[in-house]
Amino acid sequence: MTGRTSPAGVEHSGSTVGRVTTPSPLPDPVVRVPAPAPGAPGSGGLVDRHGRTATDLRVSLTDRCNLRCTYCMPPEGLDWLPKVEQLTDDEVVRLVRIGVEHLGIEEVRFTGGEPLLRPGLTGIVAATTALSPRPEVSLTTNAIGLSRMAPALAAAGLDRLNVSLDTLDRDRFKQLTHRDRLADVLAGLKAAKDAGLTPVKVNAVLLRGINEHDAVPLLEYCLDNGYELRFIEQMPLDAHHAWTRGEMVTAEDILAQLTAAHTLVPDVEERGAAPAERWLVDGTDLTVGVIASVTRSFCGACDRTRLTADGQIRNCLFAREESDLRTAMREGATDQELADRWRIATLTKLPGHGIDDPSFLQPSRPMSAIGG
Ligand code: SAM
Ligand code: SF4
Numbered sequence: 001m002t003g004r005t006s007p008a009g010v011e012h013s014g015s016t017v018g019r020v021t022t023p024s025p026l027p028d029p030v031v032r033v034p035a036p037a038p039g040a041p042g043s044g045g046l047v048d049r050h051g052r053t054a055t056d057l058r059v060s061l062t063d064r065c066n067l068r069c070t071y072c073m074p075p076e077g078l079d080w081l082p083k084v085e086q087l088t089d090d091e092v093v094r095l096v097r098i099g100v101e102h103l104g105i106e107e108v109r110f111t112g113g114e115p116l117l118r119p120g121l122t123g124i125v126a127a128t129t130a131l132s133p134r135p136e137v138s139l140t141t142n143a144i145g146l147s148r149m150a151p152a153l154a155a156a157g158l159d160r161l162n163v164s165l166d167t168l169d170r171d172r173f174k175q176l177t178h179r180d181r182l183a184d185v186l187a188g189l190k191a192a193k194d195a196g197l198t199p200v201k202v203n204a205v206l207l208r209g210i211n212e213h214d215a216v217p218l219l220e221y222c223l224d225n226g227y228e229l230r231f232i233e234q235m236p237l238d239a240h241h242a243w244t245r246g247e248m249v250t251a252e253d254i255l256a257q258l259t260a261a262h263t264l265v266p267d268v269e270e271r272g273a274a275p276a277e278r279w280l281v282d283g284t285d286l287t288v289g290v291i292a293s294v295t296r297s298f299c300g301a302c303d304r305t306r307l308t309a310d311g312q313i314r315n316c317l318f319a320r321e322e323s324d325l326r327t328a329m330r331e332g333a334t335d336q337e338l339a340d341r342w343r344i345a346t347l348t349k350l351p352g353h354g355i356d357d358p359s360f361l362q363p364s365r366p367m368s369a370i371g372g
Contacts, residue, residue, distance in 0.1 A: 044104075044343070045103050045104030045343075046103050046104065046105075046305055046342065046343060046346040047343075047346065047347075048315065048346050048347055048348070048349035049347055049348070049349070050300075050349070050351050052300075052301070052302055052303065052349070053104070053303065054105075054302075054303055054304055054305035054315070054346055054349075055104055055105055055106040055107065055303050056105070056106070056107040056109070056303045056304045056305070057096065057099050057105045057107065057108050057109070057135075057304075057305055057306070057307065058109050058111055058304060058305070058306045058307070058371050058372075059092065059096060059108060059109070059110050059111065059306075059307045059371065060111055060112050060113060060115075060306070060307065060308050060309045060369070060370065060371025061092065061110055061111070061112055061113070061115045061118040061121065061124070061309060061371075062081075062086070062112045062113040062114065062115065062117050062118050062309050063078065063080055063081050063112065063113045063308075063309050063368055063369040064080050064112070064113045064114065064117050065077075065112065065113045065114040065117070065142070065368055066114055066117065066142070066144055066179065066181075067114070067142050067144070067177040067178070067179050067181065068177055068178035068179065069164075069166070069176060069177050069205075070176055070177075070178075070207065070210070070238070071205055071207060071234050071237075071238050071243070071367075072237070072238060072239070072367050072368050072372075073238075073239055073368050074239050074240050075178045078239055078368070078369070081309060081310050081369075085310045085326075086309050086310055087309065087310065087311045087326060089120035089123055089124055091311065091326070091329060092124055092307075093124060093127040093128065094329070094335075095307055095311070095325060095329070095338070096108055096124075096127075096128050096131070096307075097131055098335050098338055098339050098342070099305075099307075099342070100128075100131045100132075100133065100135050101131070101132075101335075102335060102336070102339040103339055103342060103343070105135060105305075106133075106135055106136065107135055107136040107137075107138070108128050108135045108136070108137050108138075109137075109138045109139065109140060110124070110125065110137075110138070110139050110140075111139070111140040111141075111371045111372055112140075112309070112368065112371060113309065113368050113369070113371075114141065114142055114144070115139055115140070115141055116141050116142075116143075116144065116145045116146060116149060117145075121149075121153075122149070122152045122153060122155075122156045123156075125137060125139075125153060125156040125157065125158050126156040126157060128157075129156060129157030129158070129159075130157075136159050136160075137157060137158055137159050138158065138159055138160040138161055138162065139153065139158060139160075139161040139162070140161070140162045140164070140203070140372060141161060141162070141163060141164070141188075142163070142164050142185060143163040143164075143165070143184070143185045143187075143188030143189055143192070144181050144184045144185060144188065145184070145188070146161075146163070146187075146188030146189075146191055146192055147184070147187040147188050147190070147191040148191075150188070150191040150192050150194070150195035150197060151191075151195050153195070153197065154195040154196055154197055158197060159197075160197060160198070160199065160200075160201070161192055161197050161200065161201070162200075162201040162202070162203050163185065163188065163189050163192065163200065163201070163202055163203070163227075164202075164203045164204070164205075165185055165186075165189070165202050165203070165204060165218070166204050166205055166206070166207075166211050166214070166218075167182075167210075167211040167214045167217075167218070168182070168214070168217050168218065168221055169211075169214070169217075170182050170183075172210060172211050172214070173185075175210060176207065176210055176211060189202070189225070189227065190225075193225070193226065193227070198226075199226075199227075199228050200226070200227045200228070201227065201228045201229075201230060202218070202222050202227045202228065202229045202230070203230055203232055204218050204229065204230070204231050204232070205231070205232050205233075205234050206231065206234070206249040206253075206254060207234065207249065208247045208248070208249055212249050212253075213257070215231065215254050215257040215258055216257055216258065216260075216261045216262075219258060219261075219262065219281070219288055222288075223281065223286055228286075228287060228288075228289070229288050229289070230276045230288070230289035230290065230291055231251070231254045231288075231289070231290045231291065232291045232293060233248060233249070233250060233251055233290075233291065233292050233293050233294045233295060234248050234249065234294075235293050235294060235317070235355070235367075236355060236360075236362045237317065237362070237363070237367035237370070237372075238367070239368070241362055243362075245294070245355075248294060250292070250294075250295050251277075251290045251291075251292035251295055251296060252295070254290055255279075255290060258279075258288065262281050262282050263281070263282050263283065264279035264280070264281060264288070265279060265280045265283075266278075266279055266280075267279060267280050267287055275291045275293065275298050276289030276290065276291045277289065277290050277291075277292065277296075293353075294355055297352060297353060297355070299316075299351065299352035299353055300351070300352070302316070302349075304316075305342070305346060306370060306371055307325075307371070308322070308365070308369065308370060308371060309369075309371070310326060311324065311325050311326025311327075311329065312324055312325070312326070313325055313341070313342055313345045313346075314370060315345055315346050315348065315349035316349055316350060316353065317353070317363070317367075317370060317372075318350075318353040318354070318355075318362075318363055319349075319350075319363065320361065320363060320364075321348070322345075323341055323342070323344070323345035325338055325341060325342065328341060
């Protein structure tokens with residue numbers, strides 16, 4: 001063979017002047033590789049076929065929980081994942097790193113189940129906040145145990161957290177969660193604020209016949225304590241499949257309660273991919289949000305991707321398919337191969353959750369096993 005092979009693997013020969021062949025003084029030719037289509041395996045971020053890019057990663061650290069919120073988990077609990085199926089701390093950190101370094105993840109939220117039950121939580125948070133580029137790192141928690149853990153989480157670099165609190169009435173809390181732990185949750189909230197994990201956000205779900213009239217007391221408690229309250233419409237993600245559209249407390253119902261007691265003015269600040277519609281309360285700059293996941297879905301602006309505690313990628317809360325990164329990782333897949341699997345899993349993200357569609361099927365995993 002007379003030609004040479006460039007470092008790029010392209011064969012070429014020297015130039016010919018008259019009858020004399022001389023070595024070319026030119027550098028090796030530049031090989032132009034066509035730019036891959038957005039979302040194609042091999043490069044780029046997590047782009048789906050509808051043009052959305054996922055930059056917000058939700059990581060479930062455990063499917064276990066110490067509460068039994070009726071809209072999430074049955075009183076007897078669930079069949080927990082066997083330990084061997086759960087990602088180890090190192091495996092979680094590796095996949096988060098691949099998301100950040102290869103796939104353009106900008107925000108990481110740890111959730112569950114109850115993430116404070118994960119023994120390695122602070123180490124995982126510290127490893128995530130040490131990544132470059134540094135993602136925003138947050139936590140969604142029921143706050144039981146937070147009064148003890150908040151300083152360590154702040155020291156690990158946690159930026160923010162969301163605490164779930166659906167009522168301030170001890171009996172209703174017990175009825176809703178099957179546990180008498182309201183005081184622990186309130187102590188956890190205060191500890192988060194004291195540790196500087198601000199703004200502390202509070203997530204509330206209202207249920208017909210239990211806490212449906214608690215919107216105003218929750219708002220007033222949050223305003224008084226400097227917490228940002230957001231109501232979330234109940235979604236069909238309960239383990240016992242008891243959700244019905246007719247029984248759901250809607251965003252409209254919630255706003256009717258709030259406006260009967262307070263003046264709400266829409267907050268015109270750019271909402272971006274944030275799911276909460278926000279209102280300024282009583283002429284102040286304090287806000288309340290409503291996440292109308294069911295009645296005014298925001299799927300068109302969705303920027304989320306999810307990793308379950310057993311290492312499955314879900315491109316949507318309501319996805320019926322998952323992509324198994326755990327097995328691939330344990331069989332020796334490289335970072336690049338895992339990133340490609342994640343990209344491919346993203347391509348098929350559906351345009352919307354379709355809860356109102358007659359053909360809608362609730363996912364087989366409940367919220368606690370997916371990671372809310
Ligand atoms: N245990 C933590 C907590 O409760 O904050 C984190 C996991 S929990 C699954 C995450 C969030 O999902 C909570 O704010 C909870 O209220 C919400 N959630 C759970 N089931 C839900 C449902 N069926 N509809 C709407 N939100 C739900
Ligand atoms: Fe546990 Fe959170 Fe589900 Fe309540 S919503 S049962 S705290 S995982």
